[in-house]
Amino acid sequence: xxxxxxxxxxxxxxxxxxxxxxxxxxxxxxxxxxxxxxxxxxxxxxxxxxxxxxxxxxxxxxxxxxxxxxxxxxxxxxxxxxxxxxxxxxxxxxxxxxxxxxxxxxxxxxxxxxxxxxxxxxxxxxxxxxxxxxxxxxxx
Amino acid sequence: xxxxxxxxxxxxxxxxxxxxxxxxxxxxxxxxxxxxxxxxxxxxxxxxxxxxxxxxxxxxxxxxxxxxxxxxxxxxxxxxxxxxxxxxxxxxxxxxxxxxxxxxxxxxxxxxxxxxxxxxxxxxxxxxxxxxxxxxxxxx
DNA sequence: GTTTATGCAAATTCTTTGCAATACT
DNA sequence: AGTATTGCAAAGAATTTGCATAAAC
Numbered sequence: 556x557x558x559x560x561x562x563x564x565x566x567x568x569x570x571x572x573x574x575x576x577x578x579x580x581x582x583x584x585x586x587x588x589x590x591x592x593x594x595x596x597x598x599x600x601x602x603x604x605x606x607x608x609x610x611x612x613x614x615x616x617x618x619x620x621x622x623x624x625x626x627x628x629x630x631x632x633x634x635x636x637x638x639x640x641x642x643x644x645x646x647x648x649x650x651x652x653x654x655x656x657x658x659x660x661x662x663x664x665x666x667x668x669x670x671x672x673x674x675x676x677x678x679x680x681x682x683x684x685x686x687x688x689x690x691x692x693x694x695x
Numbered sequence: 696x697x698x699x700x701x702x703x704x705x706x707x708x709x710x711x712x713x714x715x716x717x718x719x720x721x722x723x724x725x726x727x728x729x730x731x732x733x734x735x736x737x738x739x740x741x742x743x744x745x746x747x748x749x750x751x752x753x754x755x756x757x758x759x760x761x762x763x764x765x766x767x768x769x770x771x772x773x774x775x776x777x778x779x780x781x782x783x784x785x786x787x788x789x790x791x792x793x794x795x796x797x798x799x800x801x802x803x804x805x806x807x808x809x810x811x812x813x814x815x816x817x818x819x820x821x822x823x824x825x826x827x828x829x830x831x832x833x834x835x
Numbered sequence: 836g837t838t839t840a841t842g843c844a845a846a847t848t849c850t851t852t853g854c855a856a857t858a859c860t
Numbered sequence: 861a862g863t864a865t866t867g868c869a870a871a872g873a874a875t876t877t878g879c880a881t882a883a884a885c
Contacts, residue, residue: 570859570864591849604867609850611865625765627822630849651813660813668808670823673791673800675830682767683810683823690815710839710884731874744842749875751840770874 567618574603574611579620579635587660588624588632588650624659626652627686632659649683655692659684707758714743714751719760719775727800728764728772728790764799766792767826772799789823795832 560579564571577599582589594600595608612633615621621633649662662685672678700719704711717739722729734740735748743751752773755761761773789802802825812818 572859572865574866605849606851606868607866614865625767625769627765627820629765629769629771631769649810651816653816654819662810662813665811668823670789670802670825671805672825672827673802673829675833676791676793676827677833678825678827679794680767680826681823682826683808683821685810685812685818686820686822687812687816687818689813693815693817712840712884714841745874746843746876747841754840 563620567620569614569618574607575615577603578608578611579615582621582633582635585634587658588634590626590630590632592630594633624650624682624684626650626657626659627654627684628652628657634661647680649685651685651687651689653689653692654686655688658689660689703760707760709754709758714747715755717743718748718751719755722761722773722775725774727798728774730766730770730772732770734773764790764822764824766797766799767794767824768792768797774801787820789825791825791827791829793829793832794826795828798829800829 560576560583561571563579564575569575578594581594581597581599591605591608591612594612595603595605600608612621612623616623616633619636621635623631623633626632647667649665649667651660651662653659667681667683670678670681700716700723701711703719704715709715718734721734721737721739731745731748731752734752735743735745740748752761752763756763756773759776761775763771763773765771787807789805789807791800791802793799807821807823810818810821
């Protein structure tokens with residue numbers, strides 16, 4: 556698995572550092588997007604400086620190894636691309652945000668709708684965040 | 696017009712204050728959602744304290760006179776409901792966000808798609824923000 | 836007169852910047 | 861050895877809280 560991740564960094568032309576590996580590993584293992592705060596409060600990550608985490612997330616996102624989505628709480632969350640088939644998808648799927656536990660999850664089965672751009676405008680990407688209460692939280 | 700706005704505040708069970716009236720008036724006149732910063736930099740608003748503006752926006756949004764949407768810059772924007780037919784729509788339409796000028800606009804003609812909730816979850820609302828470059832900015 | 840909203844000061848939180856020390860190739 | 865990344869300190873921005881004053885009912 557680590558070999559795999561190093562490969563990703565290599566292909567992206569980035570140096571292989573412990574921090575980047577650990578974060579990629581974490582997000583790969585996770586099945587939902589994590590915020591900066593969620594990431595830094597993991598035992599495996601907490602030894603790194605917050606600034607470093609900001610920079611790693613920024614870097615990985617820029618080269619396309621991560622994408623970021625905004626929760627309806629205004630906080631960015633990051634996740635890997637493993638839930639989509641295409642390689643450079645840019646996070647092209649719907650996300651669900653639970654307002655009870657503030658956790659976000661991916662809804663990869665449903666695709667984003669086609670949108671007609673405003674007159675003369677160019678569409679770059681779309682973010683559809685569904686806001687609600689997840690199954691877990693509904694039971695309490 | 697002011698009479699109209701006072702009516703809205705009244706119906707919502709809120710006291711009629713100059714600040715609330717002015718902000719509602721501004722957003723009613725505007726044809727796009729405005730951020731806290733955009734709002735407070737208006738001449739008619741700048742005399743109020745930033746904290747007051749935060750609280751007014753919060754209050755108006757809570758009683759349903761405004762809704763808020765997040766731009767892909769992570770900043771909340773507020774707008775009235777005048778662009779939708781239904782009274783308590785909760786901002787149920789698509790928004791366009793231009794990453795050049797950072798301005799948001801409404802796309803009221805197109806409606807939000809139907810989404811299947813994750814198993815056992817309850818959907819409360821949906822936010823679809825289309826990210827791109829507006830007609831104006833494309834020409835420069 | 837009582838209750839609610841506002842203004843001000845200060846605290847808190849989140850994010851960014853600069854630079855020296857360290858790690859990677 | 862040379863370059864990119866990290867850690868630390870500090871700056872900056874956005875937002876929230878507490879409380880006294882002022883405005884609305």
